[in-house]
Amino acid sequence: MATTTDYLALDLGAESGRGMLGRFDGERLGLEEMHRFPNGPVQMLDTLYWDLPRLFDEMKTAIGKTAAVKGSLDGIGVDTWGVDFGLVGRNDTLLGNPVHYRDARTEGMFDAAFKRISRDRLYEITGLQFLPFNTVYQLLALKLSGSPLLDSAETLLMMPDLLGWLLTGERAGERTDSSTTQLLDPRTGEWSDEICRALDLPRNILPRLIDPGSELGMLRKSVAAEVGVSQPLTVIAPPTHDTASAVAAVPAVGPPAAPGAPPDWCYLSSGTWSLLGVEVGQPVITPETQRYNFTNEGGVAGTTRLLKNIMGLWLVQESRRTWARAGNEMSYEQLMAMAMSSRPFTALIDPDDPSFLSHGDMPSRIAAFCKRTGQTPPDAEGPLVRTCLESLALKYRWTIERLEGIVGTKIKTIHIVGGGSKNTLLCQFAADACGRPVHGGPVEATAIGNILMQALGRGRLGSLQELRAVVARSFPVTVYEPRNTRAWDDAAGRFEQLVKD
Incomplete structure (x- = not known):
């Protein structure tokens, strides 16, 4: 034994x-x-x-x-x-x-x-x-x-x-x-x-x-x-940056890509921030990566994480805190149920607009963005949360399309790891908006990557590929298949007008 x-x-x-x-x-x-x-x-x-x-x-x-x-x-x-x-x-x-x-x-x-x-x-x-x-x-x-x-x-x-x-x-x-x-x-x-x-x-x-x-x-x-x-x-x-540990624990298994070939999957470490990118063998620093504000951060086993920081569930978290301060305390489960029952695509925002960065009254900032861009602001908590989630999913699509052009690959699968992988509505929206299957989990990817990189450092594992195989054997994932993609294609056209390259 x-x-x-x-x-x-x-x-x-x-x-x-x-x-x-x-x-x-x-x-x-x-x-x-x-x-x-x-x-x-x-x-x-x-x-x-x-x-x-x-x-x-x-x-x-x-x-x-x-x-x-x-x-x-x-x-x-x-x-x-x-x-x-x-x-x-x-x-x-x-x-x-x-x-x-x-x-x-x-x-x-x-x-x-x-x-x-x-x-x-x-x-x-x-x-x-x-x-x-x-x-x-x-x-x-x-x-x-x-x-x-x-x-x-x-x-x-x-x-x-x-x-x-x-x-x-x-x-x-x-x-x-x-x-x-x-x-x-x-x-x-x-x-x-x-x-x-x-x-x-x-x-x-x-x-x-x-x-x-x-x-x-x-x-x-x-x-x-x-x-x-x-x-x-x-x-x-370990990889002390939490995203680096989470990416190490992405359960992407199968034959490794040819040397120098880009991967056919991307990761999305989802939580307060959404960090979406691909794992590459060396930094990619080009006019295109600068234009679209992509980042090259250190990975494990000599890899580079080519990614984009997206505002993430911070939009919902800070809105929830604002409502709680006003005496309207709601659980995330309640908010997601209200969002699910709300009408789709009533308003869209660029999640990375600078006005959303700091602490404060997020619902008012979202309303101001909508008015500034000629849209009717969400009129209740459910529609506002749905606006946030739909806009995040469309920002994922925007990011993946540009990543594919930069590294010359076709992304076939999106791996969502971290606490945000528990948000089934966002995971389904991501699959729908991006037209690709989403594999959700593991939730505790950061802790898993931390632990298994300790094991690798101690010689209990021999490679990153072995580490990911352990993750795949140990933790189940939930697969979300894309559906109703035509409605998302129409919304993507509107979204493109809001996002400045």
Whole structure:
């Protein structure tokens, strides 16, 4: 009988975090949720922060609960969202609390950056999508505001690396999350000295880089004693960017494509954000990828994730919070039922319109977009949610069509993974809008990819192909076949008029 190895994934998302125990017997992976906790921003004076002390405390709770069940673990791995970071100074001093990417400090930073380095040159070096909250603009905001933090910093650590440092005392930058900074050259795999010089950012604070699956270090003795871990415990750097872990766990099986050939499937990591793309062997940095604002982010096993960040279920999440603040509390299940019974295609929006990015009254912003584009705004909660979901599905279609042209392939299957794969209405809309079957699941793809990449790093798996075969054997998927595509073809024509290339 094969030996079972046990790994803990500490998987933190923008709305919640979880500690997931994975038991791998060499053929299949079993998952058990050990601890789940909410996450979200904290407003303090004029700045929006992440509550790092509480997040770290929740992680320790997850480790402690797991240690009480399992006497020993073969590894722990942390993954989070991208772009955000913390600064560490002398004597392992944490310099402030990490700022949330939706904070207003990056307003105007595009213009400030492009006065120092051209937009074209910045994209040519990094191949990264222009998003106003990318790490480079957050750092530039610190620089231009005269913040003393940069002068005191020894090391910049992205959020998962920061949490890894709190666990181990080791400072390192895992490549997949580092690739979201717009400071990394994906061709060389190294930090860009040219960008740092152009923007007058301190190159010396950028950490040494490590590959996903690398051992980061041993759990601090003080943390181990606090949570009741008696055996030495290794912290492993999985793909620390949550999307990279999720993409690693896409259950795409079958014969591998010929060397250099693009895949015939795409992934959609669905949650607060929708990250839709293809896995390629090397960065794709062309005038077309820049025109359509595609991004090249680090993947596993030497791959690149060529993708587009789409606003995602944030539109629904923030609308729900707005209604709750007004005393109208509704579950997601209620909202989806109301959306399903609403009339189709009454209004459409571009999910990536800049007005939808920040916290606040989302229904009013959606209504303003509709009025601005000559449409009648949704008049109730159900129609508004349906507008969001239909518009997301049409943005997926728009993105896939452009991806096919860029990489020269025909996408046959859409793999939707992550929490959004539970949204059956959105999955069906995606199949209908795109005219392709959607394979939904696994829901916990990020934790699964985290765990199995730890196993790969430990030598329990030999390749990414083997890893995905384990996922396919271990977790079922739901298949959504396209239907009523003609109505979606008509809606796509309207949608094209709303989306600016």
